Amino acid sequence: xxxxxxxxxxxxxxxxxxxxxxxxxxxxxxxxxxxxxxxxxxxxxxxxxxxxxxxxxxxxxxxxxxxxxxxxxxxxxxxxxxxxxxxxxxxxxxxxxxxxxxxxxxxxxxxxxxxxxxxxxxxxxxxxxxxxxxxxxxxxxxxxxxxxxxxxxxxxxxxxxxxxxxxxxxxxxxxxxxxxxxxxxxxxxxxxxxxxxxxxxxxxxxxxxxxxxxxxxxxxxxxxxxxxxxxxxxxxxxxxxxxxxxxxxxxxxxxxxxxxxxxxxxxxxxxxxxxxxxxxxxxxxxxxxxxxxxxxxxxxxxxxxxxxxxxxxxxxxxxxxxxxxxxxxxxxxxxxxxxxxxxxxxxxxxxxxxxxxxxxxxxxxxxxxxxxxxxxxxxxxxxxxxxxxxxxxxxxxxxxxxxxxxxxxxxxxxxxxxxxxxxxxxxxxxxxxxxxxxxxxxxxxxxxxxxxxxxxxxxxxxxxxxxxxxxxxxxxxxxxxxxxxxxxxxxxxxxxxxxxxxxxxxxxxxxxxxxxxxxxxxxxxxxxxxxxxxxxxxxxxxxxxxxxxxxxxxxxxxxxxxxxxxxxxxxxxxxxxxxxxxxxxxxxxxxxxxxxxxxxxxxxxxxxxxxxxxxxxxxxxxxxxxxxxxxxxxxxxxxx
Amino acid sequence: xxxxxxxxxxxxxxxxxxxxxxxxxxxxxxxxxxxxxxxxxxxxxxxxxxxxxxxxxxxxxxxxxxxxxxxxxxxxxxxxxxxxxxxxxxxxxxxxxxxxxxxxxxxxxxxxxxxxxxxxxxxxxxxxxxxxxxxxxxxxxxxxxxxxxxxxxxxxxxx
Numbered sequence: 001x002x003x004x005x006x007x008x009x010x011x012x013x014x015x016x017x018x019x020x021x022x023x024x025x026x027x028x029x030x031x032x033x034x035x036x037x038x039x040x041x042x043x044x045x046x047x048x049x050x051x052x053x054x055x056x057x058x059x060x061x062x063x064x065x066x067x068x069x070x071x072x073x074x075x076x077x078x079x080x081x082x083x084x085x086x087x088x089x090x091x092x093x094x095x096x097x098x099x100x101x102x103x104x105x106x107x108x109x110x111x112x113x114x115x116x117x118x119x120x121x122x123x124x125x126x127x128x129x130x131x132x133x134x135x136x137x138x139x140x141x142x143x144x145x146x147x148x149x150x151x152x153x154x155x156x157x158x159x160x161x162x163x164x165x166x167x168x169x170x171x172x173x174x175x176x177x178x179x180x181x182x183x184x185x186x187x188x189x190x191x192x193x194x195x196x197x198x199x200x201x202x203x204x205x206x207x208x209x210x211x212x213x214x215x216x217x218x219x220x221x222x223x224x225x226x227x228x229x230x231x232x233x234x235x236x237x238x239x240x241x242x243x244x245x246x247x248x249x250x251x252x253x254x255x256x257x258x259x260x261x262x263x264x265x266x267x268x269x270x271x272x273x274x275x276x277x278x279x280x281x282x283x284x285x286x287x288x289x290x291x292x293x294x295x296x297x298x299x300x301x302x303x304x305x306x307x308x309x310x311x312x313x314x315x316x317x318x319x320x321x322x323x324x325x326x327x328x329x330x331x332x333x334x335x336x337x338x339x340x341x342x343x344x345x346x347x348x349x350x351x352x353x354x355x356x357x358x359x360x361x362x363x364x365x366x367x368x369x370x371x372x373x374x375x376x377x378x379x380x381x382x383x384x385x386x387x388x389x390x391x392x393x394x395x396x397x398x399x400x401x402x403x404x405x406x407x408x409x410x411x412x413x414x415x416x417x418x419x420x421x422x423x424x425x426x427x428x429x430x431x432x433x434x435x436x437x438x439x440x441x442x443x444x445x446x447x448x449x450x451x452x453x454x455x456x457x458x459x460x461x462x463x464x465x466x467x468x469x470x471x472x473x474x475x476x477x478x479x480x481x482x483x484x485x486x487x488x489x490x491x492x493x494x495x496x497x498x499x500x501x502x503x504x505x506x507x508x509x510x511x512x513x514x515x516x517x518x519x520x521x522x523x524x525x526x527x528x529x530x531x532x533x534x535x536x537x538x539x540x541x542x543x544x545x546x547x548x549x550x551x552x553x554x555x556x557x558x559x560x561x562x563x564x565x566x567x568x569x570x571x572x573x574x575x576x577x578x579x580x581x582x583x584x585x586x587x588x589x590x591x592x593x594x595x596x597x598x599x600x601x602x603x604x605x606x607x608x609x610x611x612x613x614x615x616x617x618x619x620x621x622x623x624x625x626x627x628x629x630x631x632x633x634x635x636x637x638x639x640x
Numbered sequence: 641x642x643x644x645x646x647x648x649x650x651x652x653x654x655x656x657x658x659x660x661x662x663x664x665x666x667x668x669x670x671x672x673x674x675x676x677x678x679x680x681x682x683x684x685x686x687x688x689x690x691x692x693x694x695x696x697x698x699x700x701x702x703x704x705x706x707x708x709x710x711x712x713x714x715x716x717x718x719x720x721x722x723x724x725x726x727x728x729x730x731x732x733x734x735x736x737x738x739x740x741x742x743x744x745x746x747x748x749x750x751x752x753x754x755x756x757x758x759x760x761x762x763x764x765x766x767x768x769x770x771x772x773x774x775x776x777x778x779x780x781x782x783x784x785x786x787x788x789x790x791x792x793x794x795x796x797x798x799x
Binding site: 542546550 | 692695696698702703706709713767769771773778780781784785788792795
């Protein structure tokens with residue numbers, strides 16, 4: 001268990017050399033640049049480089065647009081394609097060309113949105129014209145006659161007959177050309193001589209004249225045909241644009257490389273932005289893992305022999321960021337700790353202590369040897385075939401270990417796909433959660449107590465390391481005595497010893513909980529308050545009953561599936577095939593849902609019960625200036 | 641064969657366990673799912689974390705199902721021939737089914753609310769999903785306790 005020791009780097013160099021130095025530091029990936037504090041902070045200035053983030057944004061946008069043509073899968077578990085320095089250099093030379101492609105895509109996008117606008121307008125017009133298809137005259141034709149006044153318009157259908165009747169004495173014609181909801185679309189022709197009589201009648205019938213301003217010399221059907229032709233043109237143009245975009249998919253690799261090169265450059269600029277500068281010098285501070293200090297000095301001196309480098313241990317009031325370094329097994333369990341909260345720099349990395357417990361608790365809850373075997377073997381094969389190192393897929397490795405623990409507990413519970421295949425084993429492992437639950441429950445609580453005592457032990461260790469032996473005895477060892485004493489009290493042969501232990505524990509807690517005053521009342525009061533912690537111990541221990549509950553759930557659900565499937569199995573050959581499929585699906589479901597349950601409940605037992613005993617959290621993660629990218633891995637190159 | 645009152649009570653118990661916890665989980669998973677879709681629209685890349693949170697209220701329904709099936713096994717329904725169940729035994733079955741039924745119903749819904757909150761938190765800070773899960777699992781504790789008691793009662797009646 002280790003939190004990596006950090007040193008504070010203070011680097012004073014020539015401003016002209018800032019870029020090459022930062023580039024080298026970025027390649028080393030082990031410096032986290034921090035904001036300057038105090039008076040030097042006033043000198044933090046604008047970094048004037050040619051790289052603003054707008055190009056990066058545009059390339060990113062282009063890549064998003066091209067994503068659907070991208071045949072390559074998204075890199076998973078850190079398996080990025082490697083890009084040699086020459087390749088990077090080539091892409092940088094083509095930067096203007098790639099940005100020109102981006103501009104082309106932006107133009108395409110703009111045209112597409114214009115086309116969308118046009119299309120909407122066309123659709124609206126087409127919709128308006130649709131009911132008028134029956135009118136076989138253009139507005140120009142309607143206006144052409146000097147003796148007859150021709151009009152088209154709508155009139156409520158209920159008034160149509162009345163209007164028609166009213167017009168019949170006059171030289172006028174009315175004919176229906178279409179309908180629109182409860183209105184009739186009509187063509188009306190009135191001789192000029194009857195105009196004065198007819199118009200008021202029409203107004204009374206709520207006739208509304210349509211003037212067809214867009215149509216000109218076209219009939220409605222001719223106009224609609226024109227719209228259709230336009231729509232076809234737009235569709236063709238759009239297809240053409242889509243093809244254009246697709247043809248750009250060819251350049252996706254270059255886009256990706258440029259994107260990553262630019263993003264590296266941006267993060268470098270970001271680091272430079274935290275440094276202070278004068279006309280000729282710059283000043284930079286940051287955290288470096290202590291072991292890299294010498295190598296870093298050598299690297300920087302190579303680039304700039306003149307600059308001043310200083311490494312210091314962190315001052316007492318400084319909180320360096322947190323980087324874990326664990327063995328290959330414990331590393332896999334780091335995500336569990338990170339999922340909760342990082343420890344403080346002067347605290348303790350609980351990963352290594354927690355790891356075996358985590359696997360054990362997970363195994364007890366999944367508790368089916370076959371499931372554990374499937375998990376462990378499948379995931380192991382996956383990471384080995386894909387050659388994924390542990391640091392890129394900690395979670396997968398963690399589940400492999402958990403699978404192993406599950407095999408152990410599965411054999412102990414004698415459960416294999418919900419069956420109990422080894423009756424002989426029951427003699428050695430008398431754990432039968434269904435038929436004889438009490439011993440299993442006892443075992444779960446016992447494991448819980450061991451887990452909690454381990455947490456208490458870590459707290460003791462931390463107190464002793466701090467030199468506070470009194471706290472270790474009064475706040476932790478006393479509880480250890482009290483709890484183990486109470487447990488021994490329950491068992492008759494050890495009851496006498498248990499009583500002594502428990503009483504010793506209680507008296508230490510009562511008298512020494514508060515050690516900064518001699519006032520006996522204050523001390524007793526604090527002691528009594530602390531003894532109330534008994535209730536939290538009770539709930540912590542009982543909480544481990546979930547080990548039994550979750551283990552039982554896996555076993556019984558598996559058993560139930562087997563009972564149901566065996567009913568199907570008793571049928572003919574098709575039933576047997578179906579039963580096999582059912583068996584696979586049901587057990588995969590059971591594995592999935594219970595592995596999830598085991599994962600979340602193991603986390604909870606670690607976070608609440610175990611960490612509650614000792615953990616001091618509040619650290620911030622170490623985020624160095626690094627070569628982390630999105631699409632490719634840039635090999636030891638630089639963005640210029 | 642005629643249905644005995646005891647048999648009916650046992651079956652009623654199984655039904656209650658499955659119905660109540662099933663209602664709870666359906667509502668819970670639905671409620672959590674609504675939030676999940678919303679958060680995933682903004683942040684598609686954290687969908688995996690959201691699914692974990694959405695699935696948490698599903699377990700209550702499984703617990704209820706489990707107790708229901710244990711009743712069916714212990715009364716021989718799943719063996720093909722339902723055994724004789726006295727009225728007293730039937731009442732015990734019924735009593736045993738109540739904890740997971742009621743606690744399952746309530747805890748699934750309450751857990752779903754915590755899950756929904758956790759999803760919003762995860763949407764803002766993906767690295768905090770572990771904390772969101774832990775908070776949701778706090779609620780689950782009581783469903784697990786109810787499952788245990790239900791199991792201990794139901795499993796002790798025949799035999």
